[in-house]
């Protein structure tokens with residue numbers, strides 16, 4: 001029986017090692033650092049778009065992030081840097097829920113790529129953009145992205161709300177379970 005238990009444990013460890021690791025620290029928004037969200041901070045130029053935490057609406061307990069805005073100018077929640085390897089492909093994903101998004105308002109994720117010398121490579125990348133407006137319940141959005149030559153880290157990974165002029169008041173997006181995983 002002991003030998004059988006050993007094989008079961010060994011198999012479980014092996015299975016766990018096959019799963020991709022989420023490179024986004026605190027991607028499920030579960031960890032706090034005092035009164036602030038660990039590893040994430042509000043970011044962006046708009047003073048009329050607000051970033052808050054929501055502990056009543058979430059996909060995974062105990063919370064999700066919420067962004068509300070009705071004016072032009074984006075704002076979002078920004079993560080700290082992620083080490084990546086040039087030439088490798090990564091799966092980028094998150095769950096989003098939305099209320100009353102105006103026509104043309106963009107939600108999604110953006111980041112900047114840097115090389116090992118901390119210099120930007122190209123322009124900011126928008127691997128996932130949704131701009132069809134409306135309201136919807138938790139929905140998985142995902143994309144693959146291959147790191148170009150010289151790329152060493154992803155910085156300013158940001159889940160965001162970019163309202164347009166035609167936006168409706170109180171348009172809201174929630175994000176949860178943000179992941180960047182090496183594609184196997």
Ligand SMILES: [Ca+2]
Nearest residue numbers: 028060063176
């Ligand atoms: Ca969560």
